[in-house]
Amino acid sequence: MFPGKINPKKMKQMMRQMGMEMEEIEGVEKVVIYTSSGNYVFDDAQVIATTMQGVTTYQLSGEARFEEAVPEIPDEDVALVASQTGATKEDAKAALIETRGDIAEAILKLSQQ
Known part of the structure; x- marks a missing residue:
């Protein structure tokens, strides 16, 4: 300059x-x-x-x-994923965090285990 x-x-x-x-x-x-x-x-x-x-x-x-950023996961979403997959609430919440809150993807992930 x-x-x-x-x-x-x-x-x-x-x-x-x-x-x-x-x-x-x-x-x-x-x-x-x-x-x-x-x-x-x-x-x-x-x-x-x-x-x-x-x-x-x-x-x-x-x-x-x-x-x-860790997404905020509502308790209702955790309960829904747990009830649909038979997983524990802790596993359901971990799957939701990993899938950034995507319920369908979390259900698929836990169903494949």
């Missing part, structure tokens, strides 16, 4: 003149981004807040790990 080598102090001065401020957020232990399919977890992330023209933008750096 800028030609040649620029002194970091000069760069900060230019950014201030343009109304741009950058600040690292200290002491960040963990950042979690929640999505419907799971969570992106950043341990020991570096977060920089950049403010320009009254709008603050956050830049996140670090290694992320993905934690898949």
Whole structure:
């Protein structure tokens, strides 16, 4: 963006003149981004807040790990799968979690065992 080598102090001065401020957020232990399919977890992330023209933008750096979301399984679904397959409620719930709440697929899975 800028030609040649620029002194970091000069760069900060230019950014201030343009109304741009950058600040690292200290002491960040963990950042979690929640999505419907799971969570992106950043341990020991570096977060920089950049403010320009009254709008603050956050830049996140670090290694992320993905934690898949565990679906909420209603007790009625567990009871239905257990009654249809003769499985225990614990096995029925485990099958529903594995099939991400799909009742028909859970029944087929337990029926084949």
